[in-house]
Amino acid sequence: MSRGASLNPIPAQAGIGLRLPHHAQVLAERPAAAWLEVHPENYMADRHSLRELELIRAHYPLSLHAVGLSLGSAHGVDPAHIGRVHQLAERLDPALVSDHLSWSVAGGQYLPDLLPLPYTDEALRVVCRNVEQVQEALGRQILVENPSTYLRFAASAIPEAEFLAAVARRTGCGVLFDVNNIYVSATNQRLDPAAELAAWCRVLDGPMVGEIHLAGHAVVQTAAGAELRIDDHGDHVCAAVWALYEQALAHLGPRPTLLEWDTRVPAFAVLQAEAALAQSRLDAVQERAYACAV
């Protein structure tokens, strides 16, 4: 299944997550950014912001990163929400459409979080069925992102990387590989992040990965006094995650990489500087590949 036939494809460069506070500046100044990504749910009811996004989109490649499809819901994906995403995709011609390996709808109630799945055969069947339903309705491939996790189910029998790779193989979807989430999940489970990332790289082949995400996270104390990392997208990418990103690029090769910042959103220039740090690592990988080729 094709990733879509956008007239403006996403390059293997560092893009920026566009949030509403930056609309006016991006419209007025057209600041440099290789590409932009937005949450479609922010534009479904807000016709004013959607109009602004249409104007912005004329100047930047665009990716739609959904948070509400609930691909892991046992009762299936809401066709009305697929319809809303489809309508936006028709209007905005995004090069990529993605959501998460998680659930957020149960009993018709929407819980605004990326809730974890037990990695079981039943959950694998559910996710594959839902991804296929979304891809069929949208008429395009989607990417599915590994989430940050704060708890692990006793029933989980399949490692997360193998679970997501199986979803990709069975449905033809791609993988949105979130390196910060690998770090957050691994440290929260007292695992070695580098070893975890290596395990992911053994399972993911390069073409499977359509995009990489990077973000900052918070560190809090649990009631029991233990350290817990929270994927709040509210800070700079930490040094350990940059190291994991370099490890991922060495295995996967250059991939479109997005800098996400959703809470305490800073000035756009800060996001540009953060994207430049990712771009320098992408450039280094491309230069090494070129040197090997010649």
Added chain:
Amino acid sequence: MPAPSELALASLQARMAAALLASDADGQALPEALFAGAHAGAAGLRVHRNTVLGALSNALRLSFVAVDRLVGEAFFDRMAVEYARAMPPRAPQLDEYGAGFAAFVTGFPGTEGLPYLGELAQFDWQFAELARDRPALETGGPMLLLDGGVRLQFLAPLRLHGARYPVDRLREAILAEDAVALGALELTPGDYRYALWRTPEGVRVRPLRLPSSRFLAAVYAGAGGAEALAAAAGEAGTVAAVAEILAQEILPAGFVRVGA
């Protein structure tokens, strides 16, 4: 009966959703046997509960800005979390979440000294809904032909709103943090009417007297000129007196263009 770790996915998700929205400790707990991570399952559930309720509270705060400013962040969060538990959203576009919040906060325990809180929330909601709209097109509303060939072209959408308190001045003073204006407000119940509309610069509001409100309601219901004027005059008024009020209140408001 299946062991906790063998719960079917649908059942697990239903139980987890209920645990995340529960307010009491018993309802929030799930059997630890379900979990096998480095932290207790309860610690992970607490992270997700904070995320869910925090996101819903923030979504409501963005729509009910004056209410938030009036009662303060902590009290607003209390109201918002109780509302979220009672009426969680049914869809992911959270901009549209909160249609029932004004009714919910009316008479909320602890707000006895703020009898206008629910009406202020309704007014906030009108602003929030209009702010999400595209600016009205100049030719988008009804057109009215009056005697003498005068033509009134209205913008769309125009909203008419009624309240028992002067919520326009109340909201303005709260958002401006103008304690003097707030203290000087006469907050006795009455009959207040407003027109609200969207411009490229933002949402505009204009207070109206009863005849203007009746006139606009008739126009937007599809009435012709004479019919709308008669509706504005009501039982006791005269068309001439009403016409003067309309000329003062409606023509300069900015939501109608006069042509011949």
